[in-house]
Amino acid sequence: MPSRTRSPCAGTNQGSGLYADAGSEYVLTSVSVDSFPLSITCHWTGGYSTEAVWFWVPLLMYVGLVCAVACSALLLVGRTRRLRSPQDGSVQ
Known part of the structure; x- marks a missing residue:
């Protein structure tokens, strides 16, 4: 049974490990993960980044x-x- 890894970035799997942003033509290029403070940043081909961790x-x-x-x-x-x-x- 093949293992399925999920990307923390909101997108749809396009096959071959490529993820596309929902409703657009951008493809996920890299993911930056920092452990403390917790931060997951998704970098897309359009030159923009999204944060996958809620602010709170x-x-x-x-x-x-x-x-x-x-x-x-x-x-x-x-x-x-x-x-x-x-x-x-006893109390003194």
């Missing part, structure tokens, strides 16, 4: 990263306070 995805990645760092810091602060508190429950 990198923002959501950064917000998630900030939340993860903040939660980790709060957990560490809580743990160190608990370890420093008296173990027998």
